[in-house]
Amino acid sequence: MTAIDARDVFRVHSTPEGDAAALQGLTLTVDEGEILAILGPSGAGKTSFLRILAGADRPSAGAVRVFEWDLAQLGRRGLAQYRAAMIGSVGQDHATALDPAQPIVDSVATRLRLDLVSEARGRAAELLEAVGLGARLDALPGQLSGGEQQRAAVCAAMAHRPRLLLADEPTGELDRANADIVLGLIADLARRSGTTAIVVSHDPRVGAFADRLVRIRDGRISDEERGSGEKIVVGRGGWLRLPEELLRGAGVGARVDAQLDGDRIVITAAGGAVAARAAPVVESREISLRERILELRSLVKRYGSRVVLADFAADIDRGAVTAITGPSGSGKTTLLDVIAGLEAPDAGTIRLAGEDVAGLDRDRWAALRSRRIGYVPQQPVLIPFLSARENVELTLRLRGQGDDGAVEALAAVGLAERAEQLVERLSVGERLRVAIARGIASRPDVLVADEPTSRLDEANARAVTALLVRLAREWGAAVIVASHDPVVVEQADATIALG
Numbered sequence: 001m002t003a004i005d006a007r008d009v010f011r012v013h014s015t016p017e018g019d020a021a022a023l024q025g026l027t028l029t030v031d032e033g034e035i036l037a038i039l040g041p042s043g044a045g046k047t048s049f050l051r052i053l054a055g056a057d058r059p060s061a062g063a064v065r066v067f068e069w070d071l072a073q074l075g076r077r078g079l080a081q082y083r084a085a086m087i088g089s090v091g092q093d094h095a096t097a098l099d100p101a102q103p104i105v106d107s108v109a110t111r112l113r114l115d116l117v118s119e120a121r122g123r124a125a126e127l128l129e130a131v132g133l134g135a136r137l138d139a140l141p142g143q144l145s146g147g148e149q150q151r152a153a154v155c156a157a158m159a160h161r162p163r164l165l166l167a168d169e170p171t172g173e174l175d176r177a178n179a180d181i182v183l184g185l186i187a188d189l190a191r192r193s194g195t196t197a198i199v200v201s202h203d204p205r206v207g208a209f210a211d212r213l214v215r216i217r218d219g220r221i222s223d224e225e226r227g228s229g230e231k232i233v234v235g236r237g238g239w240l241r242l243p244e245e246l247l248r249g250a251g252v253g254a255r256v257d258a259q260l261d262g263d264r265i266v267i268t269a270a271g272g273a274v275a276a277r278a279a280p281v282v283e284s285r286e287i288s289l290r291e292r293i294l295e296l297r298s299l300v301k302r303y304g305s306r307v308v309l310a311d312f313a314a315d316i317d318r319g320a321v322t323a324i325t326g327p328s329g330s331g332k333t334t335l336l337d338v339i340a341g342l343e344a345p346d347a348g349t350i351r352l353a354g355e356d357v358a359g360l361d362r363d364r365w366a367a368l369r370s371r372r373i374g375y376v377p378q379q380p381v382l383i384p385f386l387s388a389r390e391n392v393e394l395t396l397r398l399r400g401q402g403d404d405g406a407v408e409a410l411a412a413v414g415l416a417e418r419a420e421q422l423v424e425r426l427s428v429g430e431r432l433r434v435a436i437a438r439g440i441a442s443r444p445d446v447l448v449a450d451e452p453t454s455r456l457d458e459a460n461a462r463a464v465t466a467l468l469v470r471l472a473r474e475w476g477a478a479v480i481v482a483s484h485d486p487v488v489v490e491q492a493d494a495t496i497a498l499g
Contacts, residue, residue, distance in 0.1 A: 003196040004030035009062035011048045013425055022048035024219035035190050035197045037210035041457040042429020045219040046200040050166050054089055055079040066164060088162030090154050090170045097153035098141040104152040105137040111160045127155040131181050143303050146378045147174045147328025154182050158189050165197040172455040175484035178328045183209040202457035291318045293445055293478045299348035301334055308334045314496055316478045321469055323492035324482040330499025332482035333378060333450055340448045341369045370399045374444035378451050380435030384424035388415055388434045391423055395438045409437035413467055429456050440471055449481045453488055461487045
């Protein structure tokens with residue numbers, strides 16, 4: 001039986017700046033019980049497609065049928081009934097799935113209780129145990145790390161055993177071990193209960209848990225893999241898109257010649273014009289400025305009886321990138337919050353530019369932070385009805401600075417051409433880059449970034465990492481990044497492992 005049948009789906013967003021097409025003729029069928037992984041770069045249309053499947057958005061053109069439901073024919077009440085009967089959803093903002101005022105086991109059990117399931121709390125506890133949270137059942141979400149909250153959110157989506165599970169970057173903020181646990185749990189549920197699962201990700205490793213992997217580029221299916229290897233999809237009218245790595249490997253530039261050779265189509269660079277193959281770029285690891293900017297000594301941080309940081313010490317220099325690594329729940333985010341002055345340590349000292357900040361009152365510490373520290377949180381909050389430029393300018397004004405740095409910062413993260421676009425119209429990857437631009441616009445002495453590449457595809461992750469390295473080298477900033485992304489860790493000058 002076919003679970004999903006999408007035909008020639010378009011989704012066009014109209015804005016004052018013009019129309020932007022997120023989906024451009026996407027066609028896809030998914031079998032009942034199939035686990036499908038969807039990969040693609042930021043802005044490719046992955047999330048737009050999930051929103052249509054979830055009944056949260058409508059296609060501008062085309063047809064979408066999910067089991068017996070024709071989504072185009074459903075009104076508001078019909079869509080609500082469809083979502084309640086069919087869908088389990090894990091969003092990119094996992095915090096919205098958990099009630100901040102109640103233990104995570106009760107958040108996971110909420111849907112089961114609404115469905116009058118007996119032993120709802122027991123089933124919720126079993127799911128949480130399966131993802132390594134058995135000892136944290138009664139913890140509030142705010143007492144968990146970002147990665148732990150993500151695992152709990154997945155459990156909340158899966159507890160009622162939906163017929164269709166939609167997961168949008170469910171492992172974006174997890175280390176590899178915990179990511180494998182969550183992906184394995186999704187696969188196990190789907191295969192045991194016949195649930196159809198659609199998992200959107202930028203991490204190619206998700207394909208190891210899926211029955212099929214498809215890639216979306218420019219709002220269309222570009223290629224797919226099913227066991228025997230990669231297949232390039234031919235769209236209506238003969239349209240196809242070759243993977244960029246193949247084009248680069250063959251030295252193909254902007255134009256090609258295509259010839260029929262028996263049952264093969266041979267594509268070569270047009271007119272023999274071969275694009276220059278880029279030589280590997282080896283950046284100097286020499287740091288011209290090695291001034292101690294931050295000293296941490298004997299830091300202790302507790303949440304209730306749980307000790308997150310115990311006698312922690314480190315020295316951080318200007319001009320260097322320091323990666324904070326460790327499994328989910330090891331204290332990476334807590335350490336960054338303490339450094340940024342968002343959490344007070346229970347013991348220990350912090351010296352910033354030679355000044356003991358532990359002795360400062362709240363106002364003086366806030367003033368020092370606004371001058372010297374930029375912060376990119378794990379869940380950056382942007383104002384959706386403002387443009388990218390206006391979001392960055394607002395931060396500069398709140399810091400008592402001019403607007404001049406906003407355009408430069410957006411250009412540095414590759415968003416110069418999107419500066420006037422409303423944030424609500426940007427992809428998740430683009431929003432993260434706006435958050436980074438906001439953090440660097442004031443040219444801080446210390447930039448703290450919590451998992452800045454967790455929801456970016458590899459190309460954008462490398463671009464963001466290169467940006468952070470350049471910020472350290474050229475601006476002399478100390479960049480402190482909590483991350484489990486190998487792309488970040490391999491470029492760091494120093495690594496501090498927690499847990």
